[in-house]
Amino acid sequence: MEYIDIGGSGLRGSVITLGCMRLDQLAENEVAELIGAAADTGITMFDHADIYGGGRCEEKFGAALAATSVRREDIVVQTKCGIRDGFFDFSADHIRTSVEGSLRRLRTDYVDLLLLHRPDTLMEPDEVAAAFDDLVTAGKVRHVGVSNQNPAQLELLRAHVRQPLVANQLQFGLAHTLLVDSGLNVNTGFAGGVVRDGGALEYCRRHGITIQPWSVLQHGHIAGTFLGHPDFQQLNDALGDIAAEVDATPAAVAIAWILRHPARMQPVIGTTKPARVAEIARAAEIELSRETWYALYRAAGNELP
Template sequence: MKKLELGNSGLEVSEISLGCMRMDQLSKQDANRVIENALEQGIDMFDHADIYGGGKSEEIFADAINMDSSTREKMVIQSKCGIRDGFFDFSKEHILASVEGSLKRLKTDYLDVLLLHRPDTLVEPEEVAEAFNELKRSGKVRHFGVSNHNPTQVELLKKYVEQDLVANQLQLSMMFTPMIDAGLNVNMEHDPAIVRDGGVLDYSRLHNMTVQPWSPFQHGFFEGVFVDNDKFPILNEKLQEYAEKKGVTKSAIAIAWILRHPARMQPVVGTMNPERLQNIAKASEVNLTKEEWYDLYRVAGNKLP
């Protein structure tokens, strides 16, 4: 598994991360198999959130591997906070309480990375800065970032926060490409030209923030996966063609398509199937040409001007 630097953190991580949102549905034994298999594939970064399974996903993760200091050193653990029941909350009080809860459930003294999960329109960035400073000084969080934020929201935080924001977790797949579409359709009079995110992809590249694509196999917003979906026969025929050509699975091609982008993104894959994860991990070995990348982009239903 290839590595990349997370933002400007100096932290070297696997270029594919395992998302643990669905781990609450597994037994301790099954969760252990998923985690150990990920490590065997070279995937050393694990993505959590305080709300996943109501906190149960973090608990099962730690219990499954019998978390101790030697085990902890093998992995990079990221968690997220800010989503509450019916509202978003970036208050100092909630950030600190959320981190304490995650540390307890994960049975660790620190998080490698903490992300603010979804933008809180009532955010008081001075409070975020105070929370981050306290977490950094105490050693409870080593690096910080955001999730689902646009560039202006990031800049507002950066005006007050002393720490570098190393990552932004954003939705992206071959069939969900607004952050790419707008940059290809500059000054065009049709929907793909609309800049919906403030140019977050180019902003991230300019400021060395690692984009972490979530739902990399989804079409639309949680509308289902496109791989082996009968609704998309032409796309799946093309994925199969490239899978056979590169000696991997269709899912690996879908991830390789994201990895091919020079922004050096780190897709977050959420499968809890060890065999599927093993196949997906092979995407790190796949090289797509520029022509192949654009071919897949078009076949996925995206048009070039």
């Protein structure tokens, strides 16, 4: 497993993150087994959010971690806040309350990284700054970042928040390539040339913000996995051929495609199966050539100018 310095903050985490959104579907002993399987592969990064399973995912993780030999200080735990029932909320009170709840459920004194989950258009940047200051000063949050934010939103926050924004979670994968499409289609009439995210990829690279791709094996907006899907036959055939060559699974090759990008992204995988964790972790060992990267991009239905 490879490890990266997240956002140049000094916080080191595995290049592959285990997403914990569906832990509420597992029994506590199954969660403990999943944590152990991740540790065995070298995965040290775990991604949560206060809303996952209505808080039950954090709760089960906290209880299960205590039943394993994995030490809290040897892993990186991040969580997210800001999504409420029918609206978004970046108020200082909600951020503080959310973190307190996450700490209680996770059975920990601190989270390594707190992300703002979805942009709140009613955000008062000074409130976010005040909440971050309180939480970081108290040692309850060590680093901060965002999720699903464009460069203009990042600039607004950075003008008020004293702590560096070290990460930005954005949807990206072989069947959701918007993050790279516009940069590949500059000055063309192709639909991919439309800039929909304000140049988030280049902005994050320029400012040393680690991109954490989510729903990496999904197509559309969480419409389901593209692996084995008949609408993505060409892509699945290409992934299968490469997987056979490198003795890995198509899923691992799909994650290796993300890791091949020089932005040094940190993809979040969402499996709940220990065996699949081990299979996908192989992605960190797979080196794809430039030609193979572009071949997979085209196999996913994308055109090059």
